[in-house]
Each structure stands twice: as C-alpha cells, then as structure tokens.
Amino acid sequence: MSFSILGTGKAVPEYILTNDELSTMVDTNDEWIKTRTGIEERRVCKDETITELTVKAATAALEDAGVKPEELDLIICSTMRGENITPSQGCMIQKEIGATCPAFDVNAACSGFIYALDIADGYFVRKKVKYVLVVSMDNLSNITDWKDRSTCVLFGDGGAAAVLGEGDDLLSINLTANGNDEVLRIPHGTNSSPFYKHEEERAVLHMAGNEVYKFAVNAMATGIKKSIGDAGLTEDDVDHVIPHQANIRIINASAKNLGIPREKFFCNVNHYGNTSSGSVPLALDEANRAGLLKKGDIIAMCAFGAGLTTGSCVIRWAK
Ligand code: UT7
Numbered sequence: 001m002s003f004s005i006l007g008t009g010k011a012v013p014e015y016i017l018t019n020d021e022l023s024t025m026v027d028t029n030d031e032w033i034k035t036r037t038g039i040e041e042r043r044v045c046k047d048e049t050i051t052e053l054t055v056k057a058a059t060a061a062l063e064d065a066g067v068k069p070e071e072l073d074l075i076i077c078s079t080m081r082g083e084n085i086t087p088s089q090g091c092m093i094q095k096e097i098g099a100t101c102p103a104f105d106v107n108a109a110c111s112g113f114i115y116a117l118d119i120a121d122g123y124f125v126r127k128k129v130k131y132v133l134v135v136s137m138d139n140l141s142n143i144t145d146w147k148d149r150s151t152c153v154l155f156g157d158g159g160a161a162a163v164l165g166e167g168d169d170l171l172s173i174n175l176t177a178n179g180n181d182e183v184l185r186i187p188h189g190t191n192s193s194p195f196y197k198h199e200e201e202r203a204v205l206h207m208a209g210n211e212v213y214k215f216a217v218n219a220m221a222t223g224i225k226k227s228i229g230d231a232g233l234t235e236d237d238v239d240h241v242i243p244h245q246a247n248i249r250i251i252n253a254s255a256k257n258l259g260i261p262r263e264k265f266f267c268n269v270n271h272y273g274n275t276s277s278g279s280v281p282l283a284l285d286e287a288n289r290a291g292l293l294k295k296g297d298i299i300a301m302c303a304f305g306a307g308l309t310t311g312s313c314v315i316r317w318a319k
Helices: 019-023 030-037 050-065 089-097 109-125 209-230 248-258 276-289
Strands: 002-011 016-018 041-043 074-078 103-106 131-139 157-167 170-180 240-243 298-305 307-316
Touching (some): 002 131, 002 170, 002 276, 016 019, 019 030, 030 248, 050 089, 050 276, 074 109, 089 103, 089 131, 109 131, 109 157, 109 276, 109 307, 131 276, 209 248, 240 276, 276 298
Parallel strands (some): 240 298
Antiparallel strands (some): 002 157, 016 041, 131 157, 170 307
16 A cells, blocks of 8 residues: 555746746747747746745645645655755745644655655555655756856746655656766855865756756656556556656657657646756646546656656556
8 A cells, every 4th residue: 555646736936937038148049949948938936935835835735635734744845955954845844834744855856756756655655654745846046057048948946746645546666866966966056164175166057968868868768668567557558648847859759769649748848947856746736737637547757857866657646
C-alpha cells in the first residue's frame, strides 16, 4: 500500500513577462524564443514571496483533496531556494497553514517533485503517514543572469502542490543522479567567512544548453520507458504524459522516441517557461483542473535537471 493523489493546487506570480519585453532587455526576439523553446511568456515574482506562493499552492491542494492542515502527517517541499537557508521552506509552509506535522525540504532541482513523491512513498510503505503534502516551488528569477540571453529567456517562477493519501495508485517510480556540476550549476555566491580562501562566483545560473538538451531527450525516453515497464504496462496503456516543461522540442523528441502520440503529452511551457521543480506538478494541476484526467487514467510523469538528476513515475489517477 502506498499512495493516491487526492488533490492538487498551483500558485504563480501575477506578473507576465513576455518575449517582447525580454527583447528590450537582451539581444533576443519572440521568434527565436518561440521556435527554439516553445515559450511565449513566463511569470516573474514582483510582490510575491516564495512563502506566499507555496502557501497558496498548498491551500488550493488541501481544498481540492478535502484534507485539513491538522490532518497532515508530513510536509515535503522541493525547492532549490526557499525563503531562508533555515528554517526550511517546508517549516514555513507548516507554520502558515497551521499544520503540526514534521516538515523538510528536498533539493533535486527540476526533478524535485518526483524525488519528493519517492520519499513520500517510503513513509506510506512504512505506514508512518495517512496524509502527506508535497509542495514543489522555485523562483529562479532571483538566480537568473538577466544579461545572458541563452538562459534568461528559459525560466519562470511558480509551482504547485499535491496532497497524497493512503492508496495503491503509485505504480512505479525511478530516480537517477549523475553527479555533474559542469553543464548546469547555480553557485551560492556569498561566503561570510573572513578566513575562506576560494574565489566567489556570482550566484546565477550557468548552463551549457546543448549538453543539457542531449541529456534531457535521452533521459525523458529512458525514464518514461522504464517506469512504464516497471508498472507492468506498455506505452499503449498510457493515457497522459506530464513531462518536465523545459522546451517544447525536448517534449516533441521524447514523444517521437517513445512512440506515444504527441497529443497525450500535456504542455503549458508556452505560458510558464521552465519553473524547475514546480514544472511537473504545475502541469499536473492544470490538467486536473481542466478536467482532462479521468478516474483510472494512467499517467506517466518525468523530469530532469541539475545534478544531473532525473525522476519518472507512473500513477493511476484516483480522483
Ligand atoms: O531543466 C533543465 C534546464 N535546462 C534545459 O532544459 C535546457 C536544454 N537546452 C535547450 O533547451 C536548448 O539547448 C536551448 C534553448 C538552451 C538553446 O537552443 P539551441 O537550439 O541548442 O541553440 P544554441 O545554443 O545552439 O544557439 C543557437 C544560436 C547561437 O548563435 P550562433 O552561435 O549560431 O550565431 C546563440 O548565440 O542562437 C543564439 N542564441 C540566441 N539568439 C537569440 C542563444 N540564445 C538566444 C536568444 N535569442 N535568447
């Protein structure tokens, strides 16, 4: 017995940053961004804090699930950078929603949501929990190099949450990591120690886009295939794929490699860009609230990101 997803909820900042506005900031244009990535706009935090966004997503997911904060047994937040180094973002959410359960963060970059589901699975299997809240949220806008056109056009802020309850709808899950800080890295930037000898690097995202692209296309197909096989299913059994929303070309190539019809892949990368660990649950929530997911549907989810990490899983939709 593991879990079923009982409810989902999203939160994104109000401000919409269009490709045209970005073209006034760096040497780029709407056509390049749309053709190479599929992104038309993304959300960027102006007034919102990550705590406000995580709490909004959590509250919406709890409402959708019909679960009260005080019923929660665990909160896991996947994020690369919460409000503070400590306390964890999980503890900030716990405080704001009025829960009393343990709470912590996990950082697996864009694969964070699937990593958090895998951790939650362990708690359910050990019968330690009845209800778990997973919140996946990043605000990459504060660690983006806004002068680097090859990266600043790709990312956006936002994310979503899911409430998990006891059930048997997680059919398979797989994580991988391949330690590599060369192709994708965000350094800390500051070190307050007067004794520390190393040079400080700017705390912005550094990426070799082509390398990540090649890794991603292979990782998506390999991960989804393995999770489908582990669930005892075939590609034909899959009703929906919720892929990491990094680049429409990566999604198209994955669909082709897997032989799963492209229409089964849910995409909202055009509206949000890459929201890191928020990306997969944000897509899941929008598919859920659009009424696309029917009880019993088979859903494959897959993400990849810095680490380099990947996560994939197959679930049966329980709502
Ligand atoms: O969650 C994981 C996070 N990362 C990813 O998923 C990134 C995966 N990688 C990608 O999505 C793609 O590699 C990118 C979208 C980052 C880049 O697309 P690409 O087709 O691989 O382009 P490229 O890097 O090969 O660049 C092609 C050209 C270059 O010009 P030259 O050298 O051919 O003259 C770039 O300088 O496009 C230029 N370029 C741009 N032009 C206009 C790069 N960025 C831009 C830009 N606007 N924003």
